[in-house]
Amino acid sequence: MPLPMVARRAERDPVLIFDLDGTMLAVNSFPCWVRFMLRAPFAQLRPAQRTRAVAATLLLLALRKTGLIGHEDFKRRLQHRWQAATAGDRGAAEQLLISQLLRAVRPEMAPALAAIATGSIDAVLATAAVADYAEGLGRALGFAHVLATKRQRAPSEPSNAGAQKRDAVMQFLAGRGWHERPRIVFTDHRDDLPLMRLCETVVWFGTARDRATLERDLPHLRIAVGPEAVADVLQDTRAEAAMG
Numbered sequence: 001m002p003l004p005m006v007a008r009r010a011e012r013d014p015v016l017i018f019d020l021d022g023t024m025l026a027v028n029s030f031p032c033w034v035r036f037m038l039r040a041p042f043a044q045l046r047p048a049q050r051t052r053a054v055a056a057t058l059l060l061l062a063l064r065k066t067g068l069i070g071h072e073d074f075k076r077r078l079q080h081r082w083q084a085a086t087a088g089d090r091g092a093a094e095q096l097l098i099s100q101l102l103r104a105v106r107p108e109m110a111p112a113l114a115a116i117a118t119g120s121i122d123a124v125l126a127t128a129a130v131a132d133y134a135e136g137l138g139r140a141l142g143f144a145h146v147l148a149t150k151r152q153r154a155p156s157e158p159s160n161a162g163a164q165k166r167d168a169v170m171q172f173l174a175g176r177g178w179h180e181r182p183r184i185v186f187t188d189h190r191d192d193l194p195l196m197r198l199c200e201t202v203v204w205f206g207t208a209r210d211r212a213t214l215e216r217d218l219p220h221l222r223i224a225v226g227p228e229a230v231a232d233v234l235q236d237t238r239a240e241a242a243m244g
Helices: 002-012 020-024 029-039 047-065 071-086 092-102 107-118 131-141 162-176 190-196 208-217 229-242
Strands: 015-018 122-130 146-149 183-187 201-204 222-225
Touching (some): 015 020, 029 071, 071 092, 092 131
Parallel strands (some): 201 222
């Protein structure tokens, strides 16, 4: 008889979906990544190779600033430069970047991260940041599940954002058998609107103006204002898990 009880409880437990930039982190990791590339702390490269890596990044940045390439093209090309610069370094540059980004984790996220790391709640980190560093960063934060922009993708394949993120999250949840459970998304940006439409609760880290728009456009949503709401949502999630 215990098995049906566990099944009912699992179906009721919320799944927590966390955005990275501006939500889990107090900063946007993308410009941090670009600045890292411009500093080129690639210990395995010779000075001339490091200079070429910096020059290539500067060229891409100039093309982006002048509007000659879009953000997606810039991001994809930067991935290629990163992969060339870090080839053979056994992850040293990635770990250095991750160590810097970990300093930007919102302190109020600590209880949630502790619960995620111990597996007492089910959660996924879903981000437009590139897997080149986002997957390692997610693991360092304690996430077992990280959905990020792929390392290798076709020119027509977008970042893990907007509708692409929504589809990736829903496919992941279906694969885990979690697709019928309540969903709580933590985010700061309207880019996640497609995903928010499929959630019951959003913990909002964005502007008050965008929050007002969400309240108007998505009346079904329960909107809690982060960061002060994080502890309350976590407590409610644990209470749901304890019931049954």
